[in-house]
Amino acid sequence: xxxxxxSRSASAGSAANGSRRLFHNLFVRNFSAKLxxxxxxxxxLIVFIGCTAWTIFYSFTNxxxxxxxxxxxxxxxxxxxxxxxxxxSVLNIMTYGVTSLCFTMVVGFLLxxxxxxxxxxxxxxxxxxxxxxxxxxxxxxxxxxxxxxxxFGLQAAVQSWGFTSFTFDWxxxxxxxxxxxxxxxxxxxxxxxxxxxxxxxxxxxxxxxxAARVDxxxxxxxxxxxVLPMMRGVIVTTLVIVGSGIVxxxxxxxxxxxxxxxxxxxxxxxxxxxYMFGAGNLGQGLAASSVMLLTVFIILIPxxxxxxxxxxxS
Amino acid sequence: xxxxxALYYLFPLYVMITTSLKGMPEVRLGNIFAPPxxxxxxxxxxxxxxxxxxxxxxxxxxxxxxSVKITVPSTIISVLIAAVNGYALVNWRFKGSEIFxxxxxxxxxxxxxxxxxxxxxxxxxxxxxxxxxxxxxxxxIFGMPILTLLFRNYFAxxxxxxxxAARVDxxxxxxxxxxxMVPMSLPIFVVAVILQVTGIxxxxxxxxxxxxxxxxxxxxxxx
Amino acid sequence: MQHSVSIKDLSLxxxxxxxxxxxxxxxxxxxxxxxxxxxxxxxxxxxxCIAGLLDVSEGQIFIGGKNVTWEQPKDxxxxxxxxxxxxxxxxxxERNLSFGLRVSGMKKDEIEKRVSRAAEILQIGPLLxxxxxxxxxxxxxxxxxxxxxVRDVDVFLFDEPLSNLDAKLRSDLRVEIKRLHQRLKNTMIxxxxxxxxxxxxxxxxxxxxxxxxxxxxTPHVIYNRPVNLYVAGFIGSPSMNFFEGSLSGGTEPVFxxxxxxxxxxxxxxxxxxxxxxxxxxxxxxxxxHIVIGDHAKTMTFQAEAxxxxxxxxGSDTLAWTNICGKSVTFRCDSDVLLEAxxxxxxxxxxxxxxxxxAETTNRL
Numbered sequence: 001x002x003x004x005x006x007s008r009s010a011s012a013g014s015a016a017n018g019s020r021r022l023f024h025n026l027f028v029r030n031f032s033a034k035l036x037x038x039x040x041x042x043x044x045l046i047v048f049i050g051c052t053a054w055t056i057f058y059s060f061t062n063x064x065x066x067x068x069x070x071x072x073x074x075x076x077x078x079x080x081x082x083x084x085x086x087x088x089s090v091l092n093i094m095t096y097g098v099t100s101l102c103f104t105m106v107v108g109f110l111l112x113x114x115x116x117x118x119x120x121x122x123x124x125x126x127x128x129x130x131x132x133x134x135x136x137x138x139x140x141x142x143x144x145x146x147x148x149x150x151x152f153g154l155q156a157a158v159q160s161w162g163f164t165s166f167t168f169d170w171x172x173x174x175x176x177x178x179x180x181x182x183x184x185x186x187x188x189x190x191x192x193x194x195x196x197x198x199x200x201x202x203x204x205x206x207x208x209x210x211a212a213r214v215d216x217x218x219x220x221x222x223x224x225x226x227v228l229p230m231m232r233g234v235i236v237t238t239l240v241i242v243g244s245g246i247v248x249x250x251x252x253x254x255x256x257x258x259x260x261x262x263x264x265x266x267x268x269x270x271x272x273x274x275y276m277f278g279a280g281n282l283g284q285g286l287a288a289s290s291v292m293l294l295t296v297f298i299i300l301i302p303x304x305x306x307x308x309x310x311x312x313x314s
Numbered sequence: 315x316x317x318x319x320a321l322y323y324l325f326p327l328y329v330m331i332t333t334s335l336k337g338m339p340e341v342r343l344g345n346i347f348a349p350p351x352x353x354x355x356x357x358x359x360x361x362x363x364x365x366x367x368x369x370x371x372x373x374x375x376x377x378x379x380x381s382v383k384i385t386v387p388s389t390i391i392s393v394l395i396a397a398v399n400g401y402a403l404v405n406w407r408f409k410g411s412e413i414f415x416x417x418x419x420x421x422x423x424x425x426x427x428x429x430x431x432x433x434x435x436x437x438x439x440x441x442x443x444x445x446x447x448x449x450x451x452x453x454x455i456f457g458m459p460i461l462t463l464l465f466r467n468y469f470a471x472x473x474x475x476x477x478x479a480a481r482v483d484x485x486x487x488x489x490x491x492x493x494x495m496v497p498m499s500l501p502i503f504v505v506a507v508i509l510q511v512t513g514i515x516x517x518x519x520x521x522x523x524x525x526x527x528x529x530x531x532x533x534x535x536x537x
Numbered sequence: 538m539q540h541s542v543s544i545k546d547l548s549l550x551x552x553x554x555x556x557x558x559x560x561x562x563x564x565x566x567x568x569x570x571x572x573x574x575x576x577x578x579x580x581x582x583x584x585x586c587i588a589g590l591l592d593v594s595e596g597q598i599f600i601g602g603k604n605v606t607w608e609q610p611k612d613x614x615x616x617x618x619x620x621x622x623x624x625x626x627x628x629x630x631e632r633n634l635s636f637g638l639r640v641s642g643m644k645k646d647e648i649e650k651r652v653s654r655a656a657e658i659l660q661i662g663p664l665l666x667x668x669x670x671x672x673x674x675x676x677x678x679x680x681x682x683x684x685x686x687v688r689d690v691d692v693f694l695f696d697e698p699l700s701n702l703d704a705k706l707r708s709d710l711r712v713e714i715k716r717l718h719q720r721l722k723n724t725m726i727x728x729x730x731x732x733x734x735x736x737x738x739x740x741x742x743x744x745x746x747x748x749x750x751x752x753x754x755t756p757h758v759i760y761n762r763p764v765n766l767y768v769a770g771f772i773g774s775p776s777m778n779f780f781e782g783s784l785s786g787g788t789e790p791v792f793x794x795x796x797x798x799x800x801x802x803x804x805x806x807x808x809x810x811x812x813x814x815x816x817x818x819x820x821x822x823x824x825x826h827i828v829i830g831d832h833a834k835t836m837t838f839q840a841e842a843x844x845x846x847x848x849x850x851g852s853d854t855l856a857w858t859n860i861c862g863k864s865v866t867f868r869c870d871s872d873v874l875l876e877a878x879x880x881x882x883x884x885x886x887x888x889x890x891x892x893x894x895a896e897t898t899n900r901l
Contacts, residue, residue: 037408043421247425293424
């Protein structure tokens with residue numbers, strides 16, 4: 001038996017061995033694993049790659065309510081950027097994005113730092129800051145719409161105390177409505193940022209703090225010049241998550257302002273939805289969504305550079 | 315400072331609860347700080363039973379049950395698929411598995427709007443557009459990246475020798491998964507379920523697009 | 538003779554990294570082989586290939602005369618013990634032991650019989666109903682060995698099984714593994730980076746480096762006649778002292794150290810006697826082969842040396858000194874009281890040492 005298999009493999013040489021291996025690699029090895037990964041493979045191929053490619057392709061057509069029509073080059077894009085509503089949407093999301101990003105990061109970090117001072121009732125505070133994250137944007141929007149409603153909300157309450165000149169009517173104010181969204185968005189999302197950053201703070205070696213204390217560096221300086229740079233990875237991840245969430249902003253606007261007053265709180269995601277399913281101008285909606293995709297990729301670049309750069313120093 | 319911040323976070327909850335317990339005339343007085351003078355659960359009953367959303371006046375009740383009917387199967391299916399996926403990615407790597415996973419992760423950052431319309435076409439072709447199955451499918455797809463990442467990282471943190479020992483003992487793909495891996499990963503299953511339940515329960519976009527009017531979840535109705 | 542395990546021209550690449558290169562290894566029935574080398578030398582990889590946990594890139598593996606290169610681990614007739622024990626945490630000891638047997642669908646009474654036999658051999662009977670978390674490190678490793686034992690296989694694979702244990706337990710279990718081998722007479726392949734384990738346990742040691750077996754022989758030969766500079770330096774603690782210099786062969790071979798000291802190598806057993814033309818060479822002498830005092834006067838090399846550092850180890854004493862311009866360690870009886878700064882005669886015989894070609898690093 002032993003001799004037989006010896007001589008067979010010896011005489012058959014590497015060719016037989018090779019074909020046996022090919023068969024083995026394709027069908028036998030990890031068959032169950034490949035079967036189990038089929039949903040993932042299908043999702044990647046059909047949804048993430050296929051659908052994205054489909055969208056990009058049809059954004060170059062003049063499709064109306066059905067995906068047909070002929071290729072028209074960059075027509076949809078030129079029309080997009082000459083559309084007042086789209087430009088307002090882009091401006092709004094940029095205002096919202098920059099303000100919201102700055103505030104969530106700064107407030108989230110400050111909260112994390114305060115939480116890191118070995119305070120009492122830490123878990124109670126954590127719950128208080130985090131519970132809005134478990135609520136949907138729809139609920140968030142409805143509650144803040146209620147609070148900011150000039151007739152029933154904060155303004156009415158303060159006025160009824162005698163401060164009749166007090167006004168808080170951001171929802172009705174074209175210039176301020178975006179900041180009203182920011183307040184609601186902050187309320188919903190800062191807790192999550194805090195938790196991420198707190199985890200980052202906790203991950204820093206205790207000995208760094210001891211060393212800084214021995215060197216006599218004030219606490220706030222240690223945070224800014226030592227701890228923050230060490231948290232670069234966590235911060236970039238947080239930025240990417242928050243950033244790609246901002247680009248998607250949709251539910252909150254629908255629940256809180258419906259894009260109004262006028263078009264002063266329109267956002268790209270809503271523009272896409274309206275053109276795709278409402279206005280029957282598919283090509284336009286697809287072009288707008290492709291621009292959103294491009295934006296997300298630009299946001300992702302710093303993260304990719306950090307995660308996937310060749311690790312030369314190690 | 316922390317207390318001050320906590321007030322900002324708690325205030326809306328306070329408003330939500332007190333206002334919901336006030337009668338309509340009291341609400342119109344516009345004092346959102348004041349606790350209800352007369353506690354009434356009527357608004358809750360009304361919201362549940364008979365509030366008008368769109369054309370129907372059945373309250374949020376149908377939406378609530380729709381949300382349940384969407385959330386429960388979506389959560390179970392997506393968590394199971396992601397768990398098996400994460401396990402395969404860690405312990406049964408095959409050619410290209412890492413590439414697929416990377417694309418999957420990148421895919422999670424693509425704005426949903428980009429894939430929305432093609433998915434409408436696909437679900438329509440599969441005859442599940444506007445049905446509960448359709449929304450469940452969509453939630454399963456979009457829950458996959460983050461859940462797979464979660465499970466992959468968890469399984470990668472388990473000692474690989476455990477898996478090797480089970481293979482020497484003769485256990486195969488599914489047996490190792492169900493008898494060795496799953497019993498060791500209850501905590502991560504809990505995390506995944508919480509993540510999915512809150513995410514799907516709070517979803518608006520997929521509900522409004524894929525569920526069809528009779529199956530609208532509560533979020534779509536409330537809005 | 539039928540080999541128990543036979544590896545033919547085995548190679549394994551991870552991408553462009555060649556982890557194992559054209560390896561050949563024949564292991565006899567009932568032999569205890571130790572794969573020894575530093576981390577990253579490929580010893581664990583080789584063991585995983587034999588177990589079937591890694592697919593090889595080229596070559597074949599035979600176990601019990603059967604080509605198992607593409608067989609599943611369970612079909613290879615092997616049992617394996619891991620460094621981290623790898624006990625299934627949610628199963629009791631008994632279920633850990635029986636898991637493999639249950640998977641294979643064995644009858645209940647047969648499973649029971651095998652488990653109780655393994656428990657008896659390893660003296661873990663009272664622990665059977667416990668969970669691994671409630672066992673000590675030594676007990677866990679016994680259970681892990683038991684898991685291999687119940688499979689009733691011909692070949693046992695050990696992957697650094699004692700590395701997670703403290704020093705005392707390690708030497709206890711070492712003896713037990715040796716006892717187990719003498720009782721069961723199975724083939725055992727044992728991976729370690731610990732040379733004491735290798736020297737004490739092995740019938741033969743395979744010293745590995747860079748995915749290649751450097752030397753495969755009995756512990757005695759490996760220690761006393763290392764085939765190259767690498768093996769000579771790797772085995773032995775403290776390691777062998779090396780003197781660079783040149784060797785002129787012929788009928789009266791002489792080693793000339795770099796500082797000009799001439800040391801006759803008349804009685805040295807050359808593998809191949811070099812010719813009289815001088816060649817660059819390295820002379821290696823083990824610390825315990827350097828003698829001191831009057832005894833040194835009978836040696837082919839003698840010198841007066843000053844002690845620099847003394848390290849009493851208890852059972853013996855290590856000392857550092859300078860010979861032929863090189864820092865040298867030697868080992869002497871702990872009864873000899875040495876002091877730093879003390880001068881005394883030292884000496885050694887070249888025939889107890891090893892000569893290597895400086896160019897090929899191979900033994901001469």
